[in-house]
Amino acid sequence: MPPPDRLELLAAQTALTGLDFVAVDASQTQLDLHFLVDPAVMAPAFPGTVEPGQIRIRAAERDDDDFPILALLWPIVAGRQVLRIEVPFPGGFQDYVLSIDHPRVDPWFSSLRFSFKANCDSGLDCRPRSACCPPAEAITVNVNTTARDFWGLRGALMDFAAERWPDWKDRLAADVGVMIAELAAALGDEFAYIQDQISLESRFDSARELRSLRQHARLVDYEIDDGAAAAGWLSIDVAPGDSGDIPAGTAVIAPSDTGTPVAFEIGHGLADAEAGRLFPVDAAANRFHPYIWDEDLPEAPAGEVGPLWQGGRHVPASCLPRGSTELWVAGHHAAAIVLTDVPADPAAPLGRWMLLRVDPADPSRPMRRHIVRVIEVAEEIDPVNGDAAVTRIRWEPAQATPDDIDLEFLTVEGNLVPITAGRIVRVRFAAGQQGAGDPVLPRTVEREGPVGITRHLFTLPGSEDLPLTRIGTFPGQTVPEVVLYELRWDAPSDDWVRVATWDWRRSLMGVNASLPESTHYTLDDGIWRPIVRHWRMPAAYAGRQDPGGPPRFEEGRLVHYDLAFGAGTTIRFGTNDFGRAPAEGTAFECAYRLSGGRGTNVARDTITRWADTPLGFVAGFYNPLPTTGGRDRETPERVRRLAPALYRTITYRAVIEKDYVEAGERLDWVQSAGARFRHTGSWLSLFATADPKRHDALPPDLARGLLEHLDRFRQTGRQIHVVPPRYADVDLDITVCVARGYWRGDVKGRVIEALFGSCDAAGFFDPDNFTFGAPLYRSVLEATIQSVAGVRAVEDMLIRRRGVFDWRRLDGPYVPARADEIIRVAGDPAHPERGFVILRMEGGS
Template sequence: MAGFDRRAALCEQPAPPRVTGIDFVQVVDPHDQHVLQVFFLIDPDTLVAPMVATAAMPTDAAPGLVSIVSTSGGESIVSPHIVRQTWESQATPAGPRTVLEIEVAEPGDFSIYRLTINDARVDRWFNDVAFSFKQGCPSDLDCEPTSECPEEDMPEPRIDYLARDFTSFNNALLDFAAENWPQWRERIPADAGVMLMEVFSALGDEFSYIQDRYAREAYLATATEGRSRRGLARLVDYRPDPGRSASTLLAVTVAAGGAFATAGLRVWALRESTPPIVFELGTSVADRLAGRHYWVHADWNAIALHPLDDTEAGRCLAIGATEAYLRGHVPILAQLPAADPDVDPANPSRYWIGKWVALRSTPKDPSLPSRRWLVRITAVEQTNDPLFLVDANGNPDPAGNPLDITRIGWDAAQALPFELCQDETELLGNIVPAIAGASVSEIFRIGPPGANEPVVASDLPRALEREGVYDTDNGGRRLVLRWGLRASEAAGLGWLDPLTPDLVLREIGPGGGGFVPVAGADHWTYLPSLIDAQPDDPAFTLEEGVWREIIRFERTGVTISHEDYATGAGFTLRFGDGAFGRSPPDGTFFEVIYRTGPAPGASLADANLAADSVTVLAEPGSQPPNQPLALATAVSNPLPIENGVAPEAPETTRILAPEAWRARPLRAVRDEDYRAIAEEQLDWVQRGGARARWTGSWLTEFVTADPEGAFALSEPRRGELSNLVDAIRQAGREAFVVDPDFISIDLDISVCVQPGHYPGDVEARIIEALTGKRRPHHPLAFFDPDHFTFGDPLRRSALEAAVQSTPGVHGVEDIRIRARRITDWREFDQPDFRVGATQIIRLQNDPVFPERGSLVVHARAGA
């Protein structure tokens, strides 16, 4: 029955036909829509069994012959009620046709209706038809329904979910091709289809790698890149330690005369496990840029000590010693640099104040260890020893002149921890600072070359440009500028402390055939995070990993360079984007000077060396020998180098970061939280105080602090505490910084004086012992602000002990006390004077601030 046309077969039935079918339904009046006419393919009155007699028309049709129902349920009328159905003869251009005219009580809505004639003489396939009562209404739509044929189902390819690399992807594509195009058998590499499969396999391999890397770098436990670990750790306010460069003090030996050792000159230490470790004079690259120099002199190479006595006590510098005597006068004007503003011709010895020197002992007994100790000179006195009538070499002086000697002193914090025999000890005076790592300078530009720039400027490499966040104000993306620190990729980066890299960034410009610093340019500052920068701040930060050129090639005479993230080793300098930190404009030139690690492939901690390890003056492997520190004949580090710190290991970050926020909380809910955070975060807070009070509608937190070494909060400290409180308080919770509630007390003390002591002197001593100012090497006064904090009571026994221990006091006779604006004078006969938990006892005894407490002492001469 292929190609059977049922409509044509119905119309071509032999006469007389047996069945008919509905041709179409017409709405007679589009405005009225109550009358329908049904046209048939074959007139119903010509059938073998006519549905109506021709002569009888018009005549009513049999009841129930027609039904009309909405196919979609109808919005208002589901099945219109038929009030009349009549057979009629209708004139048409082709001649009269028999139609069934139907009248309904009310027209249908805009839904599609289906009219069905229930009669066996109407073919089942053509006994119903869809129509619309609104078919005559004007419409812009095509009335012909679209024919939507279902799409042919494509064969589902077999997916190998284990395919993750080039080979497995290529095999999967070959299997797919063999299954769907079996006629394709020539799988030669030059075939275009094979080439495309290999391209798809390579892309799949790369995408799989990217997915795996993204998945690994998204979690602290599996991240392998330093920038990923640092970013994840910052989410919990933890900063991994980048390490610190090792620094030391070197003893330089000079052949003759004096000279300046300039910051930046290099010396080396040799190690078996690593390349030579380089050290540069100075404390940072900023010293090198500033041209800082250190004066050294041959007379200061090794200066003998002068023992004052030949006894055991006189020959040795005892434990805790803070002074020593040197043979000869040092420094003298002839040993100092000419025209140096730091030299005082009237008092040349002041040149040594603040200078570092080393005491080095070389025992004659080989079983005893050599001792070294570094001190910083605080006092220099040039004098003579009238009992030693010898010259500086120990020979009798012909003129009988006494031996010139120099007394030097140093701070008690550097007191000798061991004894030194002065006959076997010498002072090394040419001590200069040094830091591990080599300083490197790199120059780059922002943006493309200008039209009139000199060649030396147009040839500079450009900072790498990437699109940043979307700027809603300008309707475009902000520009992110980066410059990878090239030398740090192999040798790392030096750090002065966890928040300060040994790096200087400055603006430069063409000049003198090269580049010179731009006068008056802004000082570019390093910030750990640019989130803390304002839009116009000249700030930059450092990212772990190096962004640099990945590949370079030429095409049609044009050099194409692709720059991207190259490796996780080293660091990259990143500028602000204009919202967080300034974005430098095109045409700006920069020079970045930074310090690398101690050697290629070495950690910052590898510069921790034993004493006398830094001894090489000439650059290892240089031919001819290159000796930057040409004035020296020898160099060494008297003490071991121990302050180099390696960058924090990844495993340490994984352990500490999740716990850091618990150990150092940065949110305050309870009063105890405010107190604890203030005491931990602010060095000057001796003790913190906080109390929440109901202010009528909500709780308000009042925070205060007991400042160390002071009776009141200064404005800078108040602002610092206020900023901290705003950072840790809950959203919507008010918090204010208030002054501590000091309870100022007045004391009236009567004492009896021991025989032989003047009462006025004893009174002054008691006042000094109780309320005296802070002085070096003296104990704190009894009412020093650091002795009392929130809630501490004044104990009578402790007060009496402090008074009784004053020289000249025989006994305490009476103590009277008053709390200003709280109590009147009364006898202090209780064990203690108590204050509230948020109050602090204060007795300053300052005539300028009498409201801060006063002290009166009456001393009576004893019998």
Template sequence: MTGARYRCGDERRAAALAASGPSDVSGIDYVEVHRGPTVADPTRIDVVLVKPLPLPEAALGGDQFSLTGGVRFPAPRVDPAVTVAPGGGEVSRYTVTVPGGQPTDFSTYQLAIVAGPGADGPPAFIDARLSAVDFSFAVDCAGDGDCSTGGADLPEDVPPEPRFDYRTRDWEGFRRLMLDRMSVLVPGFREDDPVDLTTTIVEALAYRADQQSYTLDWVGTEAFLDTARTRASVTRHARLLDYAPGEGASARTFISVSFTPDSPAGEGYRLRAGSPVLPRAQALVAAVAAADYPGLLAASPVVFETLSDLRLWGWRDHIALHTWGDECCVLPAGSTAVTLEDGSGGAGPLVPGDLLLLAETVAPDTGRAEDADPGRRHVVRLTRVTPVTDVLQPATAFLDVAWDTADALPFDLVVSARLTEPAGPVRSLVCAEARGNVVLAEHGATLPPAGYLGLPPSAAAALVPRLFPPAPPPGVVWRPQVTGGTGPLARTAPHRPDDPGPPSAAALTTVDPARCLPQITLHDPFTNWTVRRDLLASGRFARDFVVETGSDGSPVLRFGDGTYALAPAPGDAFGVSGRFGTGPTGNLGADALGHLVLPDGEARVGISSVTNPLPAVGGAAPEDDATVRVAAPQAFRRQERAVTAADYAAAARQFPGVADAVAVPRWTGAWQTVLVHVVRRGGEGVDDAFRAGLLDHLESFRLAGFDVAVRAAGTVPLDIGLSVCAAPDELRSEVGRRVRAVLSPAGSGGAKGFFHPDRFAFGTPLYLSALLAAVMAVPGVASVTPQVFQRFGRPAHGELDRGVIRAAAAEVLELRDDPSFPERGRLRITTGGGR
């Protein structure tokens, strides 16, 4: 089938084709599977058409029926002979025979009518949408039903403990000490005479001693990580321990713009990168003139700016989702493709790399737009755009679009529904649409503002950040502060709009504070100076500098010394430009932004609305000093070499995706080899790509003369049989379904199942008491009796009596509960009682 796979409550494609489609085009209405008594007997598949087709044009052979699918066993071959059920020179049914001796499993297979051997599309007389059908050879086998979803309570934040520092030495203490001493050394000395020269000298000495005491305390305090009080000292100590503290990050979000094509700008208006977006205010229109920006900037606590150019097209404001004539359709969670109506007419078509917003526009249960759930919004980045046609609507262009699995739809999106009014007929609703005028934006306001905004020189000069104090004479260390900004310096990760990666919208809004740098640039009469994380790799002529945090929290610049980076010459004049705005204040909710700042001459380009359909995420505060004091020594103590087998296992656990690892040394006759057995998260297999990545990771830990090999964990499949008694008022089949949902690896309600692979590491035993407790916690279970409790395919060795199944040090217990692979763990549940 072409296009998106919908889950629809009322599928009308076949009815529409039968009623109004071309007379010489038909499709598959349904199939009937007639299995033989045994696997050795042939299986007959009756393919029923939507409407009869004339013979002999519609006669088909076995090579025109493609059978695909299968998990444990490949798809069986089809007999070349195909029987037709004619009626008056027409065919309404094909009978396809699958010869015996070809086993099948419990997975879903697909039968498709193709034009010929090796072809992907159907013949001209078969509708492309109805040319294939999914079915199962085990449709008559028992199932447990659907799983339900549920939520989980979030942990409450615990406020940090207050910090107190009672150490102090001040001027008053030194003055009192010296006056008391003078009273002993000078008979008749009067300390209460304020004009006495001795008292004046004592007070001056106390002042100087207070300064010296503070200096000594400061030096002694800042010399150690545990006692340092200034942010710069804490950061430097942490960097000496090879730990980079997080200094905060700016939030990111997506901006959706509604554009009217009949505006003076016309179609394809270019919204420039760096365009400011302001929080929503009732007194402002969607497009704000740049002349008003300075005043709004002073009053607005948060400003976002777009990160790339965006061409605006009117047809992208509302893009319909095509359901191929079906109604009551839902785009299910996990979808990575959908079919759209293409209204571009060749102007501004969707291309890979474009951002697309999928949103609920009308509440399915009320039919009102104001009741639409704002949580039913999702932004994806297109990876594939394919034009398609619909034989029932030949005059309309459609697009099959797809996106990366990282952007998979996280919820069920109702596309169309029916609403029963209290009085009147049933009303059909279109509940969702797509929008294409979407661009990525980041927290922070660029100062001075971009030149294309055309601000007057006087207004622009007031928004220019500066360095204070100016460059000092020779021999004086210069640590200037940045003044004139509208907040803290924005800290962002590099973003290249023309970069084809990352492949997903989720990656665009994932902010890693460890990769974020301050957004500031210095300009001297020759060239620009670049901000760096440190100056260790900067040459003596490199115009690099570092941003540190001053005692008052303001950004302080540190330059090189002539060996590591260039030192500014006395009297150098620097221009400053940067972005200001970072931290959790940028984590705004959905629809919090609503105004776009444009040049004065472009304020009437036809922008009717601006919003952020999703909350801004990623804004982070600087890592507090207490956390740095704990984390930095731990990072320094991290061993980055492997000597013993336990070291190799610990190094393997650091690799992303490894749940557990065990290393075993072996002598191979020429050198020592360390076999590293790993368990991947989620029970995934150890494929070649993963093995190569892990070996590359272990290479930096490996000792010379040692070889490393990666092996998958040895799994022990389990055979579990339970007899469950349902409560008297419960439906026994529903109770059995709940028990299987709780025990199966997939789990229920978003929670991992009892036998999820991540619950079992190397050597982890399975206790019968824990299993029974999990079953008894299922609502509706009155009692449970274990019938089978042992390893699969092996005789029982008293595991049921002992109440535990133990695994060896290099073994992992496994129960996948997949009827196609019983040798990977089998779970049998017998339910009684109830009703």
């Protein structure tokens, strides 16, 4: 009779049980003993009947003392009742045997072997060794290592056949043996090509595919510059008495020497078009004329002194001087100059972009065009000139006029809209097999990813002919103009509905890697397209289902999709490890823009035509300035030259003091940094400090930021301490002679502004003018005071440095500072210990 299945017998009753396995806690002092029959269902009740003396834990291979037991518990773990054994300390690395001597425990399953180190990593392979087999008979073959193409491999195979089977002499092409040899030679040719490709792409100096070169460059934190599209402005001329809104994304074109017009779209990019932004224009804002407050004084006869400009003016009334930020235009136009531009910074005011255009009648004088962002509009009157209506417009200081402007030939144009090179393209596609009832969409290319997950790839149509538009100023940091929406088919409305937006990432892996559930995607270089088509009889594929990806069964052909060399951009989704893989049948809509490079930098006055249907309320338009910012993608030769140099130039480790100084000065707020190693016991500790911009002391939050920043660079075992910089606080007593005709109080106020600054300009003692080791030059200080209007001379200068020397005359050419000191004269009444200046004014009125 066959032996019984003891496990089945135990499972069929509730009186007895056996030991199943031991789960060792991470602390290794808690053992959860699982039973073959759940103690909770045993009858009579089994929990609580086991005593510590009935349990024995001993070493499996040595005759040691039994392991002590502290307590027994009966908790519920994962729905089953277990016996929890608590021991005072972890066991060793050898195996142990746990046994229970109890009448309710089957003697056959009353003990088991376990290890306290079950949760520890082990380099040992638990798989038993396979049986040793005798070596196969060696076949001596004269291998021709230079044979790597079809004909070379075919010849090598034929030579081998002649040596191995001398009786086979048939060499006809139709012979089965020759056919098999040629098939093997063709496969060998393919394999050699693949090996060569892998070898070439695995090296930075020989990689030919852009995606390989990009991955190599990222190993040294170098991002390839993909170029950028140009941007500019359009000045719109609205038909008289009309107005309207120009939608973002409206296309205009400029002629090109290649015959293909250069396309631009109104707006700052794809985001404006997707948000449905409108740019209002009005005929009332087409153009304004400046208001000239006074006529120019006549020129003085030869040999006589020229006119003295009243009110401190140094230019004629008809001239808008360089550095101006305001202008008066004739008439009241507050209703026409509406501030509709919303800035990116919520704290910044609303504005309106306007054009200052100067077209002098004399062709020898320069034509000027300057764009400003008006932030204030006020209607006023000229009480002297019959209460003439005027409107004052003020723009941001960042757009202060770079040159003098002749108001006589100035025209202000108020209908300015931004433009960006490129055209919007929209495409819908599906990842995998769509659900029943959904309209059929193009499918992604599918490739097997890790752990059997399908990787979905979709090439953006048209990207192989025109580059994907990218926006940005800094090389390597441009952002592609791509938006990806997840769709759902809505049967009642008979249309697709957007349900989510997926986010682009420069790379799914890195410092801020995508999580498994993140709806992220990235862009790969190259395109996936049909590479090989095999001709077959159509009947051979009748009724066959496509296993996945784009349609592969064409009329009489089997199509294979693969990555092709050259330009192009492909969307790549995650695989549930870095980035979520889209579910089978998920539909997407992708909006992206194509065009970019140097070719989008066009001259002024060239963008004058609509790309599509014109807008009726627009009489005309032009670009007053050349479009700028367009640049081509970085060449592979430039990447190979710069990436290693950048890796050696910008380091992310610090060893010597100079490394810490360079790392600290990478912070935007650091003007200069210092670092010194000191022995503080058994090791070296680094003491670092920084001279902050716009501060005369190191605030605690900036000190904490510097410490966290340098902690990323330090070596293991090196401590870093951030200390405040050492300031050389200086007091000055300066005697100033005031010129005749000037009030002492006025001159003193202007001297204080020259020394300590004002709202508009920094002063001589501005914290940014002094750093570690920078001396205080007396000649520069005297020249600063002497340049103030009303100062005749600096008569005397006394100096005192607190804690070093008392008041004395400043006779030397400069006040020195040590390499780790910063001269400070704060002039703050709340902190006189940080240095102050006493001004003694003599003479004047």
